Amino acid sequence: MELNPKFRGRRAGRLIGAGAAVLLVLVIGGNAFTTVQYGHVGLYKTFGKLNDSVLTPGIHFKIPFIQQVIQVNTQVAKTETDTSASSKDLQPVSTHVAVNYSVDKETAFTLMNNIGGNFDTVIINPAIQEIVKEVTARYPAEDLITRRDLVAGEISDHLTKRLAKYDLIVNEINIVNFKFSDAFNQSIEAKQVAQQQALKxxxxxxxxxIEAKQKIAQAQAEAESLKLKKQEVTPELVQLKQLEVQEQAVEKWDGKLPSVTGGATPFIDVNSLSGK
Known part of the structure; x- marks a missing residue:
């Protein structure tokens, strides 16, 4: 038995309507929830207007097709800036600075509402440029090299106060490099060589x-020793030494007298005296 064409049309229409309803529910359901990623906070944006409710990481409900959630990164981020300035002694210096910063979670709405998402180029980099120029102008060029930590600390203090007005946190600042003119670098090198030579x-x-003092001390010690030895020599000691020498001579004598003597004494034949 065949179905009435009219009935078949109605049935098909119902199936299409049901499918469309399911599809609509799925689309609406899929747009009714959003996820705020770890290390971020979320802000509702309704018809272009931000809501000051800050969303923590996780799943959140939103009105489909009406609301969207803007995610703000609150993790530590880095920006690097090159700045050209002059030192206190008017030496041209180029400074490469790296700044680690983060967004305050509690005040993310204020930052995004007043500045927007490009706050690094609008606020941070210009502030770094200005403060680095201001600080480097207070130091002679050589001090920028030898007192780098002090310079970096001063820049960090000024930058922290400046960015706090915009609810931005300065975590760390590093002066990556100071670059000076070739003439200044050559003068520094020549000065270092001269200092090394002077030190040598x-x-x-x-x-x-030290060697001279050692020789003097040694000579004094030898002189003192000789003086002590002279003090130890007495007439009795001399006589004793003479007796020791004579005894040694007698022990070594073979019992024969010398046959010839020299000097003013006439020659004497010892054999003739003995009758041989």
Whole structure:
């Protein structure tokens, strides 16, 4: 038995309507929830207007097709800036600075509502440029090199106060590099060479002085020893030494007298005296 064409049309229409309803529910349901990622906070945006309710990481409901959720990164981020300025002694210096910063979770709405998402180029980089120029102008060029930590600390203090007005947190600042003119670099190198040579000459002088003192001390010790030895020599000791020498001579004598003597004494034939 065949179905009435009219009935078949109605049935098909109902199926299509049911499918469309299911599809609509799925689309609406899929747009009714959103997820705020870890390390971020969310802000509702309704018809272009931000809501000051801050959403924590996780799943949140939103009105489909009417609301959207803007995610704001609250993790530590980094920006790097090159700044050209002059030192206190008017040496041109280029400074490469790296700044680690983060967004305050509690005040993300204020930042996004007043500045927007490009706050790094609108607020942070111009502030770094201005403050680095201001601080480097207070120091001679050589001090920028030898007192880098102090310079970085001063820049960090000023930058922290400046960005706090916009609810931005400065976590760390690093002066990656100072770059000076070739003429200044050559003068620094020449000064270092001169200092090294002066230090070597000073060390050599100290070594010579020490050696001279050692020789004087040694000579004084030898003189003192000789003096003590002379004090130990007495007439009795001399006589004793003479007796020791004579005894040694007698022990070594073979019993024969010398046949010839020299000097003013006439020659004497010892054999003739003995009758041989």
């Amino acid at each position: 000459a000073e060390n050599d002088l100290k070594r010579v002085q």
